[in-house]
Amino acid sequence: MDIALKCVMQGWMNRTTVSRRLWALAAIFVVGAPAAAAQPVIFENLDRLEAQIGDFAGPNRAPRVDRRLKLGACSIRPELIWYGTGQTTVLVRCGGPNGWQIYVPIDMKPAGQGAVQGGSGAVVVVRPVPRGGTITAGDVDFRPDTYVPGGVTAVDQVVGKVVIRALSPGEAVRANVLIAANAVKRGDPVQIKSGGAGIEVAVEGVAEQDAPVGGRVRVRNVASGNRMQAIVVAPGIVALPGYKNPEDGRE
Numbered sequence: 001m002d003i004a005l006k007c008v009m010q011g012w013m014n015r016t017t018v019s020r021r022l023w024a025l026a027a028i029f030v031v032g033a034p035a036a037a038a039q040p041v042i043f044e045n046l047d048r049l050e051a052q053i054g055d056f057a058g059p060n061r062a063p064r065v066d067r068r069l070k071l072g073a074c075s076i077r078p079e080l081i082w083y084g085t086g087q088t089t090v091l092v093r094c095g096g097p098n099g100w101q102i103y104v105p106i107d108m109k110p111a112g113q114g115a116v117q118g119g120s121g122a123v124v125v126v127r128p129v130p131r132g133g134t135i136t137a138g139d140v141d142f143r144p145d146t147y148v149p150g151g152v153t154a155v156d157q158v159v160g161k162v163v164i165r166a167l168s169p170g171e172a173v174r175a176n177v178l179i180a181a182n183a184v185k186r187g188d189p190v191q192i193k194s195g196g197a198g199i200e201v202a203v204e205g206v207a208e209q210d211a212p213v214g215g216r217v218r219v220r221n222v223a224s225g226n227r228m229q230a231i232v233v234a235p236g237i238v239a240l241p242g243y244k245n246p247e248d249g250r251e
Helices: 003-032 046-057
Strands: 061-063 079-082 089-094 100-108 122-125 140-143 161-163 178-180 182-184 189-194 201-207 216-221 227-234 237-239
Touching: 046 061, 046 079, 046 089, 046 100, 182 227, 189 216, 189 227
Parallel strands: 189 237
Antiparallel strands: 061 100, 079 089, 089 100, 122 140, 161 178, 189 201, 201 216, 216 227, 227 237
């Protein structure tokens, strides 16, 4: 074998030996490397979650979180909103890529734990009342065993009032959903009264706005065409500022 060929073969054998040693060394590192430690799963603290829902629902209410739930820990405070009517269920929503949502029923605390404050009870709807509807005596009933924060406690406080959202049977009536009914409406004929104690002047007018008793309304004097602001004192009757009732002298 000539010297050139012998050198080529010797170089090839040396490279092959080095490659085999490198592969063997890599295998040792791979086999000997420890497996990555499994990350523990962290679940939401249900006691803390229930306390948050209780704070949201208000006093005298007891949320019931199912203790069988395994919810991933929420990195931010969950969103809480009322679900449905009657405020008997809270929707709890955790955002994010691994988010979740649950529905938590809300119970009233039994008597003796503040469910009824002094036996005051609450007015409850017994038949549907549409948004913008006027409540009649047949639409509601007084329930002494029911209490909700802000609930109305006397039927006469709701009859004749207008609701700003629809009410469902079984729902307690809250004061913040009621507004006074309009005693005059735009286009209605009205009496415009003015004067002081012992003197009263009344002229025919037309209401140009809707307004309840005690509310201000723009009216037009039919005879003169003048427009002015007046106060509604009764259905179809308005009074100019400073008007005093001639019978008792009160504004």
